Amino acid sequence: MYTNILGFPRIGRHRELKKACENYWAGKIPESQLYEEGNQIRTSNWLLQKEWGIDLIPSNDFSFYDQVLDLTLSLGAIPQRYAFLLKNKTELYFAMARGYQKEGQDIIAMEMTKWFDTNYHYIVPEFVKDQSFSLSYNKALEEYEEAKALGVETKPVLIGPISYLLLGKEKEAEFDRLDLIDRLLPVYIRLLKELEDAGATWIQLDEPFLALDIDEKAKILYQKVYQSLKDACPKLKIILTTYFEGLRNNTELAVNLPTEALHIDLVRAPGQLDEVIRLFPASKVLSLGIVEGRNIWKNDFGHSLEVIRKATVALGEDRILIGASSSFLHVPYDLKTETDESRLTPEIKQWLAFAEQKVEELAVLKELAGGNPPDKTFRALEENRQAICRKETSALIHNGEVKARAKAVLEKDRHRKSPFAVRKRIQHSLLNQPLFPTTTIGSFPQTKEVRSWRAKYKKGELIREEYDRLLKGEIEKAIKWQEKIGLDVLVHGEFERNDMVEYFGEQLDGFTFTQNGWVQSYGSRCVKPPVIFGDVSRPAAMTVDWISYAQSLSSKPVKGMLTGPVTILQWSFVRNDQPRSETCKQIALAIRDEVLGLEKAGIKVIQIDEPAIREGLPLRKEDWKTYLDWAVAGFCISSGGVEDSTQIHTHMCYSEFNDIIEHIARMDADVITIECSRSQMELLNAFVEFKYPNEIGPGVYDIHSPRIPSVMEMVNLLKKAAKVIPPAQLWVNPDCGLKTRGWAETKESLIRMVEAARILRQEY
Incomplete structure (x- = not known):
């Protein structure tokens, strides 16, 4: 069994990204220092996951502002009002996010809205009827190669093409943004082909809209688009990733798309596992999202092991990934930095897990599920069981x-x-x-x-x-x-x-x-x-x-x-x-x-x-x-x-x-x-x-x-x-x-x- 992380906090252990961006915006540091801070955060994240033995480590999950904005810039979907900034990628990027008001120019920012039902905000892509796309730069490739130079093989993460269009907004009347897929798809193929040529094996394509209500037009496009991607990049193993909800009436569609693996969120929608297993093709790998990516409570190893056993009995060990339910973007970095016991008491702290602890949880679950775990892993299982029991009976909780x-x-x-x-x-x-x-x-x-x-x-x-x-x-x-x-x-x-x-x-x-x-x-x-x-x-x-x-x-x-x-x-x-x-x-x-x-x-x-x-x-x-x-x-x-x-x-x-x-x-x-x-x-x-x-x-x-x-x-x-x-x-x-x-x-x-x-x- 492999372990699979969908994304990691990008702000840094001590909010280094926040400080770097705000100092750059204030003119206190040069662009080169801003980029160096980003490099250090990425390096730290990759090496941490490698040290814990994570098999599928994400890259391109880092962003200086927002991952949707990153993709918009990469795909060349830049609103016309920013055209005068095209020669300066960094200034263009932040102008799209924050607006631009200097040197006689006064340009409003792109719209911002919530990322599904989270408190994270993304920058909404803007589409016009004659929208053009072009691969202005391949950020995913840059970060894949950056990690590879450190000796870390990563799984590049991208928002899938259908979800990208659905996340956007038509800025003109009388057209459907999904009709832009024929213009968008060749650019996606080129982007993925460059990753394939660079040696990437796995790639994560996030399609959270498969867990939402979608119409028949979108369902037909999913089949068309993913067949095109498979035909164009046959060596890439695509993990089709869903989260925040269950597949429900989209289950048959999702399990049968031509991808090597499917990821499902079993924290928000644990009941979907039976139906997914029932319909799952014989050749496909299933990624079980069992470590909570949205909340900070410790994983119940006993429950998670039952889920893993159920899936392995049905599909076989070699067809299972043990994963996070969603990106760890939505949880804090490291519980070890919580040292003030007057603020966070030891009794409550023992019930919690931040991103770094969740990486450890995945590593422990892999050892426990794989057979013949070392003694320290058995001790971790017992400690986990005791912490879960203490939480259930604690007098602190009930009034x-x-x-x-x-x-x-x-x-x-x-x-x-x-x-x-x-x-x-x-x-x-x-x-x-x-x-x-x-x-x-x-x-x-x-x-x-x-x-x-x-x-x-x-x-x-x-x-x-x-x-x-x-x-x-x-x-x-x-x-x-x-x-x-x-x-x-x-x-x-x-x-x-x-x-x-x-x-x-x-x-x-x-x-x-x-x-x-x-x-x-x-x-x-x-x-x-x-x-x-x-x-x-x-x-x-x-x-x-x-x-x-x-x-x-x-x-x-x-x-x-x-x-x-x-x-x-x-x-x-x-x-x-x-x-x-x-x-x-x-x-x-x-x-x-x-x-x-x-x-x-x-x-x-x-x-x-x-x-x-x-x-x-x-x-x-x-x-x-x-x-x-x-x-x-x-x-x-x-x-x-x-x-x-x-x-x-x-x-x-x-x-x-x-x-x-x-x-x-x-x-x-x-x-x-x-x-x-x-x-x-x-x-x-x-x-x-x-x-x-x-x-x-x-x-x-x-x-x-x-x-x-x-x-x-x-x-x-x-x-x-x-x-x-x-x-x-x-x-x-x-x-x-x-x-x-x-x-x-x-x-x-x-x-x-x-x-x-x-x-x-x-x-x-």
């Missing part, structure tokens, strides 16, 4: 009071007291908001100085009183500046918060945290998800003092800023011993307590952010209703206890709403703000067709790019919005929070945004 409260939730707890039309009149009378009211999403830039205060406070170098005094100074400056430029609903800036989920998790029971559990969200943006290990409750107020202080500084409303239950769930590593719906309900009740605390303190506007509600949507439509029922209920439980006079806002990111708009409406937020600028307000179409009754703030500028939009750019976007949404329903705001931006660009952008709103008020 009877929390379980009883969640069980006692009633239907009335999920609803506001009056319909929106009634609430709107009361709120508008109380808040006296103008047409096109302006606000921000919540956070303001966190400077190095603010971050240094937090670090010193956590190290004990700043006493609590001094830390609070410094943060209150920042809040006061932010409030006064917002008043000065004329924002209508203010925010306190969130200077006390490290992360929109981690901050709340640190104050909730049932959560724990890591020192270095970083994962990539997009580009250089890394997040450190909390770990939900037990029943969740709120022992004390979390934000009331900060928001009350901010509100005391202004006569204008200051928003209470909270993260919603679905987002806290989705952006955490979640316990795997109870349904996610139950954990979500527990979090919702904790957030409800905080909402009521804010209202009692006199806060009139409260925002409960749910940027991840679309992200959590199951990949198969037949599963949507079950998820949406409990996800929407979670939001409604958190917001449903307030009076009609309290205005509830929510914010959502990168959401194609058309197919779930009725469920968004059921959340019944008074105001919803959404990201719209990169899509040029296209996302509003869902709200128009549905006739969404509540108020909407479509983002008018992209905060994920450093470029500063002009006043007229924002005016024109708002006019587009006003053509489809009644102006009385529209708010004016950025796309998302401003934490990651600098103050200079933030101030100028918001000043222009307020001016855009003033212009609109004069015209409507």
